[in-house]
Amino acid sequence: MTLLAVRDLDCxxxxxxxxxxxxxxxxxxxxxxxIGANGAGKTTLLRAIAGAHRPHAGAILFGGADVTRTPPHRxxxxxxxxxxxxxxxxxxxxxxxxxxxxxxxGRGRWxxxxxxxxxxxxxPRRRALAAxxxxxxxxxxxxxxxxxxxxxxLLLDEVSLGLAxxxxxxxYRALEGIIQEGATVVLVEQDxxxxxxxxxxxVCMLEGRVVLEGEAASLDRERVxxxxxxxxxxx
Amino acid sequence: MKVERWTxxxxxxxxxxxxxxxxxxxxPLVLDPDVVQKLTTLLILVLLAAxxxxxxxxxxxxxxxxxxxxxxxxxxxxxxAGLGMTPYAAMVAATVLAGAISIPISLFALRLRxxxxxxxxxxxxxxxxxxxxxDRNLGAGTGISLIQLNQYEPNFRQAYxxxxxxxxxxxxxxxxxxxLRSPLGASLQAIRDDEDAARSLGxxxxxxxxxxxxxxxFGCGAAGVLVVANTLFIEPASVxxxxxxxYMIFMVLVGGLGTFEGPIIGxxxxxxxxxxxxxxxxxxxxxxxxxxxxxxxxxxxxLWGTVEERLGLRLMPVGYRVVDRRNGSGEVTTT
Amino acid sequence: xTIVNALLQGVFLGAFYAVLACGLSLMFGVMRIIxxxxxxxxxxxxxxxxxxxxxxxxxALVAFxxxxxxxxxxxxxxxxxxLERSLKAGLLTPLLATFGLSIxxxxxxxxxxxxxxxxxxxxAGSLTTSSWQVTGGLSVSAxxxxxxxxxxxxxxxLQLFLSNTRAGWRMRATAEDADAAELVGIDSRGVYARAxxxxxxxxxxxxxxxxxxSVFDPVSGPTQLIFAFExxxxxxMGSLWGTLLGGIALGVAQTLGAQVHPQxxxxxxxxxxLAVLVVRFGGARFSLRxxx
Numbered sequence: 115m116t117l118l119a120v121r122d123l124d125c126x127x128x129x130x131x132x133x134x135x136x137x138x139x140x141x142x143x144x145x146x147x148x149i150g151a152n153g154a155g156k157t158t159l160l161r162a163i164a165g166a167h168r169p170h171a172g173a174i175l176f177g178g179a180d181v182t183r184t185p186p187h188r189x190x191x192x193x194x195x196x197x198x199x200x201x202x203x204x205x206x207x208x209x210x211x212x213x214x215x216x217x218x219x220g221r222g223r224w225x226x227x228x229x230x231x232x233x234x235x236x237x238p239r240r241r242a243l244a245a246x247x248x249x250x251x252x253x254x255x256x257x258x259x260x261x262x263x264x265x266x267x268l269l270l271d272e273v274s275l276g277l278a279x280x281x282x283x284x285x286y287r288a289l290e291g292i293i294q295e296g297a298t299v300v301l302v303e304q305d306x307x308x309x310x311x312x313x314x315x316x317v318c319m320l321e322g323r324v325v326l327e328g329e330a331a332s333l334d335r336e337r338v339x340x341x342x343x344x345x346x347x348x349x
Numbered sequence: 350m351k352v353e354r355w356t357x358x359x360x361x362x363x364x365x366x367x368x369x370x371x372x373x374x375x376x377p378l379v380l381d382p383d384v385v386q387k388l389t390t391l392l393i394l395v396l397l398a399a400x401x402x403x404x405x406x407x408x409x410x411x412x413x414x415x416x417x418x419x420x421x422x423x424x425x426x427x428x429x430a431g432l433g434m435t436p437y438a439a440m441v442a443a444t445v446l447a448g449a450i451s452i453p454i455s456l457f458a459l460r461l462r463x464x465x466x467x468x469x470x471x472x473x474x475x476x477x478x479x480x481x482x483x484d485r486n487l488g489a490g491t492g493i494s495l496i497q498l499n500q501y502e503p504n505f506r507q508a509y510x511x512x513x514x515x516x517x518x519x520x521x522x523x524x525x526x527x528x529l530r531s532p533l534g535a536s537l538q539a540i541r542d543d544e545d546a547a548r549s550l551g552x553x554x555x556x557x558x559x560x561x562x563x564x565x566x567f568g569c570g571a572a573g574v575l576v577v578a579n580t581l582f583i584e585p586a587s588v589x590x591x592x593x594x595x596y597m598i599f600m601v602l603v604g605g606l607g608t609f610e611g612p613i614i615g616x617x618x619x620x621x622x623x624x625x626x627x628x629x630x631x632x633x634x635x636x637x638x639x640x641x642x643x644x645x646x647x648x649x650x651x652l653w654g655t656v657e658e659r660l661g662l663r664l665m666p667v668g669y670r671v672v673d674r675r676n677g678s679g680e681v682t683t684t
Numbered sequence: 685x686t687i688v689n690a691l692l693q694g695v696f697l698g699a700f701y702a703v704l705a706c707g708l709s710l711m712f713g714v715m716r717i718i719x720x721x722x723x724x725x726x727x728x729x730x731x732x733x734x735x736x737x738x739x740x741x742x743x744a745l746v747a748f749x750x751x752x753x754x755x756x757x758x759x760x761x762x763x764x765x766x767l768e769r770s771l772k773a774g775l776l777t778p779l780l781a782t783f784g785l786s787i788x789x790x791x792x793x794x795x796x797x798x799x800x801x802x803x804x805x806x807x808a809g810s811l812t813t814s815s816w817q818v819t820g821g822l823s824v825s826a827x828x829x830x831x832x833x834x835x836x837x838x839x840x841x842l843q844l845f846l847s848n849t850r851a852g853w854r855m856r857a858t859a860e861d862a863d864a865a866e867l868v869g870i871d872s873r874g875v876y877a878r879a880x881x882x883x884x885x886x887x888x889x890x891x892x893x894x895x896x897x898s899v900f901d902p903v904s905g906p907t908q909l910i911f912a913f914e915x916x917x918x919x920x921m922g923s924l925w926g927t928l929l930g931g932i933a934l935g936v937a938q939t940l941g942a943q944v945h946p947q948x949x950x951x952x953x954x955x956x957x958l959a960v961l962v963v964r965f966g967g968a969r970f971s972l973r974x975x976x
Binding site for chain 2: 766783787910962
């Protein structure tokens with residue numbers, strides 16, 4: 115079943131076009147890696163799907179309903195959750211407050227207890243202010259905060275950015291667990307290896323357009339790299 | 350592609366303005382003193398609007414306390430005249446005083462953020478008002494007259510005051526005009542558009558803002574001088590009243606914030622409203638306040654700014670025009 | 685003894701200023717807006733209570749309980765119409781729009797109620813006049829104590845709300861990062877509206893205290909705004925308890941100033957405010973670098 119459909123999406127910042135005519139579909143249970151160089155439009159695309167960026171043209175359909183004009187907080191109650199680039203925790207709130215502040219969509223698998231179980235390193239830091247956490251801990255809280263709404267679609271923007279490899283391993287282990295339980299995930303990731311490890315499908319963007327799309331297993335690194343950097347472009 | 354400053358429209362218009370100023374000099378010789386007094390009031394409004402716009406429109410500084418300098422101008426005149434200076438010399442001295450006092454004030458005021466600056470200036474006006482109220486020599490709370498002006502015959506007095514008003518208005522508008530046309534002016538426009546970007550390009554934001562602040566203080570001081578010369582009697586409650594700020598905000602927001610012509614139009618509009626609704630009292634003030642709020646929210650460029658944008662019109666050659674002759678259509682971008 | 689008396693009166697006066705300032709501080713903390721119509725909203729609350737007392741002869745307290753929901757609704761409407769729009773526009777727009785609103789409110793009040801001065805001191809029963817004599821020259825007014833107690837209660841309640849309730853966390857989250865708050869399911873529009881409604885309600889309480897302890901008229905608003913803003917700045921912008929302390933500092937400055945000269949009280953408060961501004965923002969670089 116198609117959970118998410120993006121049709122001819124066009125997103126702008128004033129005169130700058132960040133996303134040009136992007137279309138793709140996502141079935142329930144799929145994991146898609148969205149890759150591309152900086153400035154390719156990946157973050158803008160995720161933010162548009164989450165509702166934080168109003169598209170200039172095109173449509174976004176979630177669970178069959180047109181959500182293009184739905185404000186972000188309502189999309190959360192529909193089941194879309196974004197873990198934003200740079201974590202964006204609330205620095206003056208504690209870990210627990212950061213988690214509890216997120217909306218919940220009724221009873222589901224995720225609550226404070228289960229999130230702390232997923233990220234055991236947070237348990238002793240429960241009452242610590244978010245501003246005092248390390249990068250890895252912050253990333254865990256950010257993911258946990260998104261999970262608190264028991265989303266149908268989880269969007270992750272650069273979760274490995276600025277973290278030590280060991281920490282990223284831990285984060286991805288947790289992610290793999292979530293994915294195995296059947297979550298639908300779109301993952302923006304700079305690290306190609308990690309992206310190809312978890313994802314079923316890959317979408318590569320360059321200068322706002324989709325330049326490559328396919329099953330992760332069937333794509334070889336060379337093709338992905340040349341699409342990533344735009345080495346072989348059609349006029 | 351050419352970068353132009355003057356267009357035919359602005360050339361014609363500027364020549365027209367120069368002619369108008371010459372004509373205005375003849376006003377006291379031709380019209381009744383009552384009319385002359387009213388026109389003096391109009392000139393005071395034009396001056397105040399231009400100065401508030403210099404602060405807010407070109408400097409991004411929103412002051413709700415310019416009445417401090419109006420008060421310094423007015424009471425300064427009375428003070429200097431009381432010391433024995435001839436009235437008109439006292440007026441010049443009071444104007445200079447207003448500008449001079451603004452310099453130490455600017456040292457800390459300009460570091461304040463928006464709300465603190467706005468209300469900080471207001472508090473300074475209140476402090477000055479309270480100081481005046483304590484001084485018996487300045488009439489304390491009940492007010493004082495510039496009796497030294499009685500030595501002049503009323504017709505002459507009104508004429509001199511009008512010419513002084515015309516002189517001040519032309520002087521300060523010209524000062525602002527040349528400021529905006531100079532390289533300084535371009536940097537001021539840049540500051541208005543994006544302060545951080547301007548600073549990163551080396552524009553000395555602080556010095557530029559100080560210049561505007563001091564100019565506006567001089568101008569508002571001059572307006573205060575004109576108020577006492579025109580109405581003869583002043584009291585702290587009216588001269589230091591925040592009502593002046595309300596008028597300035599209305600004139601500039603409705604006329605066009607950040608444009609040269611806008612404040613003048615706003616002043617003419619306010620003058621027209623005031624003379625029509627002479628004793629309208631609270632109702633016309635409700636209209637003023639509502640108009641200011643509505644323009645701030647829905648029409649931030651004001652009447653003139655919107656017209657200018659729609660028609661690509663520029664009457665005073667303050668900005669630059671890039672004329673693209675290549676495709677023959679004469680496409681123009683204005684700043 | 686007179687100094688001690690003055691200090692005590694200053695604390696009571698300051699508690700009143702703190703209540704006036706509380707809503708202003710809250711709106712600034714959550715939305716970074718200084719509402720220049722805040723004082724006029726307090727006066728509006730006083731007028732609504734006055735109407736109730738005038739028509740029904742009820743006590744001031746009952747009148748306030750009636751006025752409160754009206755003010756809360758007004759606060760919601762204010763946010764959703766004027767303030768929301770000005771939030772999205774530039775930095776200066778909220779100041780300009782609320783300034784215009786201030787003038788509108790003052791003059792509408794003048795049209796409806798005439799410029800006459802009113803007071804609710806008579807409807808507060810013995811509260812207005814009773815006091816206790818403590819050890820000779822010291823007189824403690826009942827009203828002063830009530831205002832102080834209410835002030836501490838209001839600030840405490842607000843603090844508890846912000847630290848211990850989900851709605852309070854959401855308000856803090858929205859204040860820190862509205863964009864991220866939306867992404868986490870928080871309706872920032874609703875949060876802002878609630879903050880404004882709360883601020884306006886507390887302002888109305890300030891208006892009630894103004895009406896009881898002294899007199900008010902349609903143009904009393906700007907004076908209350910200035911005192912409220914001074915309290916917020918003296919205590920430190922963005923700090924809730926700072927506003928309470930700032931209010932008390934302002935009150936004490938004024939009563940001590942009155943000891944120097946009766947007409948000096950308000951001025952003393954202004955000078956304290958300006959001094960705080962200079963010290964906090966004037967900066968160490970106090971040189972006359974004019975020619976640069």
